[in-house]
Amino acid sequence: MIGRLSSRIILLSGWRRALAAFLAGALATLALPPYDFFAVCLISFPVLVCLIDGAVDSADGGWLRRALPAAIVGWWFGFGYFVAGLWWIGGALLIDAQNFAWALPLAILGLPAFLAFFYALAVLIARLLWSDGLGRIFALAFGFGIAEWLRSFVLTGFPWNAIGYAAMPVPLLMQSDAVVGLYAMNALAVLVFASPALLADRRHRRAGLSLALALVVAHVGFGFYRLHNAPTVAEEAAGNGVRVRIVQPSIAQTAKWDNASRRAIFDKHIALTETPPQPGEPKPAIVVWPETSIPYILTETPEALARIGEALSEGQVLLAGVVREEQGAGDAEPLYYNSIYTINDRGEITDAVDKVHLVPFGEYLPLEKWLRGLGLQEVVEMPGGFTRATSRRSLRVNNALAFLPLICYEAIFPSELAYSGPRAAAILNVTNDAWYGDTPGPYQHFRQAQLRAVEQGLPLIRAANNGLSAIVDPYGRITDGLSLNAVGVIDASLPSGVDPFWGTPPGPMQTWGILTLLLAISCGFAVFSGRRFD
Incomplete structure (x- = not known):
């Protein structure tokens, strides 16, 4: 037959x-x-x-x-x-x-x-x-x-x-x-x-x-x-003593583009950040917001930074996906970066990293002069599009801790994760998959980020605007997470990393x-x- x-x-x-x-x-x-x-x-x-x-x-x-x-x-x-x-x-x-x-x-x-x-x-x-x-x-x-x-x-x-x-x-x-x-x-x-x-x-x-x-x-x-x-999932969930809160606000993409919704979006992130932990649990030392979560240019909005400082408890830090503006020389147009900020409890920006691998046609326009002449533009429109970082480095969380930052679909490139700076204790992946609604896209994206944790021997902290947000241990096991389109926070301990199988990732x-x-x-x-x- x-x-x-x-x-x-x-x-x-x-x-x-x-x-x-x-x-x-x-x-x-x-x-x-x-x-x-x-x-x-x-x-x-x-x-x-x-x-x-x-x-x-x-x-x-x-x-x-x-x-x-x-x-x-x-x-x-x-x-x-x-x-x-x-x-x-x-x-x-x-x-x-x-x-x-x-x-x-x-x-x-x-x-x-x-x-x-x-x-x-x-x-x-x-x-x-x-x-x-x-x-x-x-x-x-x-x-x-x-x-x-x-x-x-x-x-x-x-x-x-x-x-x-x-x-x-x-x-x-x-x-x-x-x-x-x-x-x-x-x-x-x-x-x-x-x-x-x-x-x-x-x-x-x-x-x-x-x-x-x-x-x-x-x-x-x-x-x-x-x-x-390996340690059991329960043992990994106990972590290394570092408590992390992931904020998943599930902001609709149409609202993100509505200027009138900016304050409500910001206030929703603040309210989730200020949510008390479960009885008997300590306050997390690290709070993570998703990609482009702050609807302001923070360097031009000191009151927003001050409000963030008020929302954070003493010793807490916020890792937030932002749009970073860098003034051009002379009369040149400003440059914009898809970035992550570290913000302390005084509302001060203590570190920043920028996205290295941008999405063509989404975040920048290849052959820009020629294609703009034809009337085309990138989907996420910024003046001149986003600018890419020239290299990847770890993000300093505090004096003792650093993370390997991956913004959005950077997590799908296993060969591009080499970085400079302090040794990372975890992969930090911030993303906004609300563009794609309740489709297979967010699930596919999460799986690929999950495998980067296995390859690198590092736990994964993934903050996605509408999901899937999760803490993943270095064996690819989810220790805590939120489903697609849920609104809430994850309070979890950060699992410890393991040495890659060969000493370095394959x-x-x-x-x-x-x-x-x-x-x-x-x-x-x-x-x-x-x-x-x-």
Whole structure:
């Protein structure tokens, strides 16, 4: 039966092949948050393998012509994956529909169409190394590993919903990420997900499925071993003695753009900050507000700073997402930064860090002069857009404590977390996902931040305007949190960090070690099968 089904998929052509690839890619998104049904990838990727098997052209053509039909299959697979996984991005354009509704097709279809070229490249690379049986599974894993790595930095990068996340839906399955890192996990996940395609291959079925099973057992077994030897969640929740309050006000994005609502927004943050702790619990030493939480330029609003100082108890500090203004030289326009301030109980700004990785078209306009000439503007409109920081450094909380600051989607870039300054005791991620409403977007964003804690061996403090806000321990376990769109505070102890598995977070050595091994095996199978590479 499996052989007959595989044959039918292989023989698909034209629009039927494109539709099957699109649906297989779309189905794979059910493995992502908030669904986390990773078993669907054991269907999607075998279908992709069969479609690539059937995507052949004349043997008389050059290597590119022979591989192009398979690359087209990869594009349709990617288009389905990114349309179904990223449709919610269009919600941000409807906040100011009068100015941006015209761009909705670009967000819902245009961005996925562009990202799908990475998966077309993945399949193109795989097809060039393609061989019968088990070799093609290694080739596909290598191709996707390269494509996902490129997606992390090409044109500033957008590694959202990398395939590896589908293999890490719960803390038990997150621990391998501390060993190999996300980019290697992408390739290994595809290797396992594609392995059921071997069910129709009598020659390689036993070896291939045994290898996949061994990887799954190692993945699960290592997670069990690491968590078994880790402190319990209750012990992590007891923390290291530092109490943190996360404020989640759930301010609607439309209200944030309403000047008449500024005072009410500020007062809501103050009221939540002043909420007494539960009976018997101490006041938190650190209060955290989300990204762009303060609706004023604080350096121009001393009364707001004074009110913050009044709201804080003696010794408390506030870490707040703000817009920071820096006056330009002479007649130059001011520069604006998406920033985090440390503010003490006297209403004084004691430290500030700025966002390093800005969102193109959201926080700044690439090719600004040319695109503004066409009438385009960034979604978060500031005069000239936001300015990026040139480097990342830790944020000083007090004389004894510093955090690694990640503003909004900076948390999706595992290779960009190197920083200078004092050693961080935690990751601080402030964000505002109210742009996207009650969609999969905030859940996907949270999962990616959660994995950064595992890789870095640091607890995560995540303050999101409308959620998901949480304290996460260095094993990816949530010690306390608030659901999406809830209004309230989290008072929790900060868990202690752990040493990364290798002493430092996984990086290029682990990525290229795995990819090189996959390439070598793919080439070995191809040569052994008599494959020519001309």
